[in-house]
Amino acid sequence: MKDKDKDHDTELDRQKLIKMAMAEIDHAYAPYSGFYVAAAVLMNNGRVYTGVNIENASYPATVCAERNGIFKAISEDKRxxxxxxxxxxxxxxxxxxxxxxxxxxxxxxxxxSEPSSMKIIMAKDVDDYREMTLAELLPYSFGPDALK
Known part of the structure; x- marks a missing residue:
């Protein structure tokens, strides 16, 4: 699937982002757990990348939907x-x-990301979701700034 571009509009349209994730869930490869996950990642340059979980018979080789989408995004624009x-x-x-x-x-x-402003939207559907910042989900985190 080709990544989407939102014309560099960084305005957060939660329902659109949720719909993009929901549209990808059937592409997940989860023959072992049967638990399908999809994610839509909005970057600060307005581009949106999607990812799905991809399981592997060697379980540690499995990749989550979130990392799949994030790695696609970073490989396109590491800044x-x-x-x-x-x-x-x-x-x-x-x-x-x-x-x-x-x-x-x-x-x-x-x-x-910037943990205090990055939004994580966990959705059941476009009108039923919970939203938190990364700082709320990962308090006292270790990141790149600790190594400077």
């Missing part, structure tokens, strides 16, 4: 920062609850 991410997921691709990012994904988000 951009994550402004927001919408995440949807559920067993057999049926979205029934809010899907929070795992700890590894939170740490990757920390590398490429």
């Amino acid at each position: 951009a920062k994550i402004a927001a991410i919408a995440i949807v997921g559920g067993k057999d691709g049926k979205i029934t609850d809010y899907c929070a990012p795992c700890g590894v994904c939170r740490q990757v988000m920390r590398e490429f």
Whole structure:
């Protein structure tokens, strides 16, 4: 799937971002857990990248939807920062609850965002979602600034 460009509009349209994530969930590859996850990542330059989870028989080789989308974004423009991410997921691709990012994904988000302003949108559908900043989900985080 080709990445989307929002004409460099960084205004956060939560419903549009959620719809973009929901549209990708069927592309997830989850033959072992059966838990499909999709994400839409809005960068501060207005571009949106999508990702899905891709499992592997060797479980550590699995990649989460969030990291899949973030790595696509960073490979295109390493200077951009994550402004927001919408995440949807559920067993057999049926979205029934809010899907929070795992700890590894939170740490990757920390590398490429400003934690106090980055929005994480965990959605059941376009009108039913929870939103937090990365700082709220990953308090007292370790990031690039600690190594300067």
